[in-house]
Amino acid sequence: MIKWKNIFGSLVIALMLASPMLVQAGSVPESKDPIKITIHDWTGQVINAHIMGNVLEEMGYNVEYIVADYLAQFAGLESGDLHVAIEMWETTGKQAMDASLKTGNTVDMGETGMWAKEEWWYPTYLKEKCPGLPDWKALNDCAEVFATPMTAPKGRYLGAPVTWGGHDEERVEALGLDYEVVHSGTNAALFSELKSAYERKAPILLWIYAPHWVPIKYEGEWIEFPEYTDECYNDPSWGVNPDKAFDCGKPFGWIKKVAWAGMEDKWPAAYKAVKAFHIENDEIGELIAKVDLEGKKVETVVKEWMKNNPDAWKSWTE
Amino acid sequence: MSLHEAVLRKETDLLSSEERLKPRHLRTLGSLAGMVAIVTAMTLLARQFAWVGDYPDAWIAPFEDWLNVAMKWLIHECSFGLFTFKEFTRSLAWLAGWPFKLGMGLLIKGFDIALSLPVAGRIEFHLPHLSWVGVAGCAALLGHYLQGRRLALISGGCFLYLALFGQWASAMETFASILIAVPLGVIVGLLLGVLSYWSKTAEIIIRPLLDMMQTIPIFAYLVPILFLFGFGPVSAMLGTVIYAVPPMVRCTHIGLRAVPDTQLEAGIISGCTRTQLFLKVKMPSALHQIMIGINQVIMLTLNMVIIASMIGAGGLGYDVLTALRRLHIGRGLEAGIAIVVLAIALDRLSQAATQGKVRKKSFSMGFVYNHRYSLAGLFLLVLATMLGSKLAFVAAYPEDWFITTAPFWDGLMSWININLYDPLYAVRTFLLIYLLVPFKKFLLNLPWLAVIGVLFFAGYRLGGWRLALIVLFPALFPAVTGYWEKTMYTVYLCGIGVLIAALIGIPIGILAAGNARSAGTLNLILDTLQTLPAFVYLMPCVMLFRVGDVSALVAIVAYAVVPAVRYTLHGIRQVPVSVLEASAMSGCRRDQILTKVQLPLALPQILLGINQTIMLALSMVVITSLIGTSDLGQEVYIALTKADIGRGLVAGLGVACIATVSDRLIQAAAELKKERLGLT
DSSP states (O other): OHHHHHHHHHHHHHHHHTOOOOOOOOSSSSOOSOEEEEEOSSHHHHHHHHHHHHHHHHTTOOEEEEEOOTTTHHHHHHHTSOOEEEEEEHHHHHHHHHHHHHTTSEEEEEEEEEEEEEEEEEEGGGGTTOTTTTBGGGTGGGHHHHOOTTTTTSEEEEEOOGGGOOOHHHHHHHTTOOEEEEEOSSHHHHHHHHHHHHHHTOOOOEEEEESSSHHHHSOEEEOBOSOOOHHHHHOTTSSSOTTOSOOSOOOOEEEEEEEETTHHHHOHHHHHHHHHOOOOHHHHHHHHHHHHTTOOOHHHHHHHHHHHOHHHHHGGGO | OOHHHHHHHHHHHHHHHHHHHHHHHHHHHHHHHHHHHHHHHHHHHHHHOHHHHSOOGGGOOOHHHHHHHHHHIIIIIOBOSSSBHHHHHHHHHHHHHHHHHHHHIIIIIOEEEEEEETTTEEEEEEEOOOOHHHHHHHHHHHHHHHTOHHHHHHHHHHHHHHHHTTOHHHHHHHHHHHHHHHHHHHHHHHHHHHHHHHOHHHHHHHHHHHHHHHHSOHHHHHHHHHHHHOSSHHHHHHHHHHHHHHHHHHHHHHHHHTSOHHHHHHHHHTTOOHHHIIIIIIHHHHHHHHHHHHHHHHHHHHHTHHHHHHHTOOSHHHHHHHHHHTTOHHHHHHHHHHHHHHHHHHHHHHHHHHHSOOOOOOGGGHHHHHTHHHHHHHHHHHHHHHHHHHOHHHHSOOGGGOOOOHHHHHHHHHHHHHHHHHHHHHHHHHHIIIIIHHHHHHHHHSOHHHHHHHHHHHHHHHHHHHHHHHHHHHHHHHHHHTOHHHHHHHHHHHHHHHHHHHHHHHHHHHHHHTOGGGHHHHHHHHHHHHHSOHHHHHHHHHHHHOSSHHHHHHHHHHHHHHHHHHHHHHHHHTSOHHHHHHHHHTTOOHHHIIIIIIHHHHHHHHHHHHHHHHHHHHHTHHHHHHHOOOSHHHHHHHHHHTTOHHHHHHHHHHHHHHHHHHHHHHHHHHHHHHHHHTOO
């Protein structure tokens, strides 16, 4: 039973070894080696990676998509195992990215044009129970609405995974909010709770970010904190609380591209195209909705977008 | 010896063990009293001296920095003269990548072949991948060959599920990596097991290593592995093998140890050389235990599929994660079941392969008859694959034919959520307020010196000064490195998890031992629990119990209950029939047989089961941190975000320390018990 497998296997290996790859030394695909683009587990990123990949393929490059952990991918980018990371969020990946850029083996490829919005968020149906929202000053009056047996009399705020930072404990203290911050471990856990509460029309106050399908699918509003400034985070005297920093909302964060440093020499034209990649929140939000809410395939959605917006991506290739 | 005499002897045996029980109870009481005394003393002392209560920050040793320096050296500078360590590991990864590429080509991608021939010039063509019809057919044929129609149906049906539910492509990707990871794990495990059997020194070195491999969360050493072995399926496979090998080593070791002397002597008398004795007497005799090891390698490998997919292996794990990210619970479940189905097919086939009947070759029937299975399989594969190039639905199962039960599961989940949320939530609150929170507070408030004192004392009572010292060092590690609080949090979470798992698992094991017919179903449930990715049931859990310790607890219990059941079952089954008959004749009622004969005799085995339960509970730490607990797993995850290798490794080693301490203490307790029961 095993034998024929061996025979077939060695036959195939023999065939593969007997096939010298003839590479045409051409101008634009400077090398036929596949450019490896990383894929993570949120849809927007997968779509963007595929848009980039499709554009590179149009230019004549070979492209491979590699599933990689968002943060562990830097090990691969530094050693040249991976080449392009299309989304690195200031809000979540800045520290790891800075550490990696310092090695000199990765390069900052500039902003994508998307901006990460993240803030406290609640479903619209809670406005009845808590009419003062979205103003943050109304939060304390509603603390009981959001309380659970474990946090009572304080309200429960479900925050981002600890690894994603966000200074919510400091914010609660600086603004004198009667809330307890509970950290979720992953996105999936976070949104499971939202789904559960939303189905039951139960109170929930949690951290949400965009671009993402959640604020598209579920109706809700962001809490309006005093607007973010750099001073607010650095200077305690700024803002409503004269003694503490973080007495304001969260900053918008850039979303950048990162690439392996060797890319510029190996695939100069592709390097330029990745640098030029640009997409905006509304546009990607629409594509995310098509995939996550309408159930279309990423490949189809990307192909459609390429067909309808040739001007957008053709300019990157020049 | 007449029957009467035999019964009498058994009776006196029982009696004498009853007598010996008395001082033992006193001993246990003495131990408990000692522990209480230590805790009280330390708590009182802690009021006077703060450093008794909380480990002073000034005493924390910078282990993290040392590890960072060491890893940096290993990754960037370590060199063997001609080549560096990194080049060495990279070439290993390159080698290991080939069989995987071959598997991928055969099962999913096909091969692009370009030949330059002197006469015909350049030929390019695409060799298609194997058709799903062929692969599923071969699985059924293999089942029939190994055992018969039943296994043919099972393994063929498993593969058919993958096609019907639209999981084929992903499943084949997972399959390709498993086909390499499992044999690798089995071979490495076998070698290490034999090594630890042969050499006492090797055993002493290997044992703590096994605990570490099983319990250090993979994220702790992920970054160095990615640097050394590159990004992609090979690193993922490596991580998988590290996790899946320990039970194989343990089982091989135990199996070889358990070969009866009579068999060995028979082998020696028949003139076996050392090699023959090993290969023809010891190995076959240990085979049953080794098969349990193989089963565990398969199960654990498939259990790691989810984590591997976070690193760079695509396949079913990635599908599960993506589906759950979008809260498509039904789709996640289907992809999760596909993992279970693969595990079951592989496990049943491999079990049959070693236990199954040997088909004798018959010279009269000729080559074709003797090779009818392989020929039929080959024919089926080639035919189906060739047909596939004409008929698309043979090559790849068409999307229009997919069936899905996802809407049903999503609907069910919503229904439960809307209608049953309140009572379930009440249970959660009750658990938290009356069990979890008090226990957590108790552990976190214990003076660190009290914990170490108790462990040291327990080590001394169970195994003398030697064990006490062995336990002391891993117990000190979390304090010295400054992770005491997080470690105690982990102990609290896993401790309660183990307690609940044991309370559920041991009775189930006992019940199942008395009911042979349920064995098949039970096995199926246990296999499912072990391989269904925790994420699949975790997200519904989070919906019902919210983010927090209760959801984490469900994950731990569901996973860790398996060894508690298996070992109890095994322990009770192995009580000799003669003993049971003797006790029945001496007038024991059924409940007396259970409590006075079966359970005490099975106790060492049950203790080993608890030991494994603890290991598995600790290995879930990596998953619980993804729900949102503040244990060592979270620390490991934070370290990963900050690209701090040392921090992650230290936190990971903290988990391994908990494992080592509990492992040594429980093993010693089991040995002591065995000795007293006269089992050794």
